[in-house]
Amino acid sequence: MKPPDLIEFLAHPYPRARVLSDAMKRIPSFALIVTALMLFGTATAGDSPGLCFDHVWIMVSPNAPERAALERAGFQIAGEVNRHDGQGTASITVEFHSTFLELLWLDPTVPVSPGLERAAEKFRQRTLWRTSGWCPFGIGVRRTTEKQAPLPFPTWSAAAPWMPPGSAHEMLTPRDDTKSPSLFIPPRTMADIAEQAARGARFQHPIGVHDITGVRLLSPRTYEPIEPLKYLQNQGVLTLKQDEQWVLELTFDGGAKKLAKDLRPDLPLIIHY
Numbered sequence: 001m002k003p004p005d006l007i008e009f010l011a012h013p014y015p016r017a018r019v020l021s022d023a024m025k026r027i028p029s030f031a032l033i034v035t036a037l038m039l040f041g042t043a044t045a046g047d048s049p050g051l052c053f054d055h056v057w058i059m060v061s062p063n064a065p066e067r068a069a070l071e072r073a074g075f076q077i078a079g080e081v082n083r084h085d086g087q088g089t090a091s092i093t094v095e096f097h098s099t100f101l102e103l104l105w106l107d108p109t110v111p112v113s114p115g116l117e118r119a120a121e122k123f124r125q126r127t128l129w130r131t132s133g134w135c136p137f138g139i140g141v142r143r144t145t146e147k148q149a150p151l152p153f154p155t156w157s158a159a160a161p162w163m164p165p166g167s168a169h170e171m172l173t174p175r176d177d178t179k180s181p182s183l184f185i186p187p188r189t190m191a192d193i194a195e196q197a198a199r200g201a202r203f204q205h206p207i208g209v210h211d212i213t214g215v216r217l218l219s220p221r222t223y224e225p226i227e228p229l230k231y232l233q234n235q236g237v238l239t240l241k242q243d244e245q246w247v248l249e250l251t252f253d254g255g256a257k258k259l260a261k262d263l264r265p266d267l268p269l270i271i272h273y
Contacts, residue, residue, distance in 0.1 A: 050144035057102040057138040059126040064103040069266035074207025086161040088112040088120045097200035099212040138182035142191040153227045164189050172228040180226050209273050214251030218243035
């Protein structure tokens with residue numbers, strides 16, 4: 001069997017530690033309730049694969065000066081810089097109880113493996129989304145059922161050296177697509193709900209939010225959503241809307257405070273909380 005193709009469309013945070021920290025003991029009961037709702041709310045019956053939102057990345061400038069917009073909005077950013085050796089990117093994250101947000105950039109100090117030059121070029125085009133027309137987002141979803149039910153469209157495997165040995169992402173965006181967001185399902189070893197809860201418990205965001213509970217993707221009017229995007233909308237993972245350009249709307253905690261902040265032009269991001 002041919003090994004999984006080296007990753008071309010996505011970058012994921014550094015491999016997370018597999019051991020739970022004492023932070024699990026401090027997770028508030030509210031977070032556990034939200035986590036349970038996120039985990040089971042989108043699961044479907046029968047052979048349909050239960051899917052829910054896991055995380056999103058946004059392509060930004062080197063070293064992510066755009067992080068200041070997130071900090072002004074009231075988010076605490078994790079201190080680690082995640083290097084994705086082999087694909088030339090780095091990132092920082094904002095951690096929540098069952099989800100996270102990632103700012104991703106091309107880093108000249110991170111090596112690009114032979115054969116991944118095309119991947120680096122795709123990341124560059126996503127960085128230049130305002131003029132290139134490429135989408136600056138990558139959206140990861142995770143399975144909520146043990147059964148590895150097939151999806152109703154072709155997918156392909158993508159692996160990279162920094163990932164756990166033998167693991168691969170299931171890529172939903174066609175390999176040669178140059179307009180859509182990068183859609184993918186991380187391996188279970190990289191999308192553990194309990195480990196994410198432990199990471200999220202380390203942070204108390206000044207804005208007072210706990211988790212991402214809604215995702216809406218706004219796309220240019222000239223863009224026709226691909227089948228995987230429509231499928232994720234039908235599964236309740238996200239919603240779609242046309243607009244003037246690419247924008248992501250994230251809702252936190254069901255929008256309980258009925259407040260919103262628009263982080264443009266620094267980031268193509270609107271938050272509701």
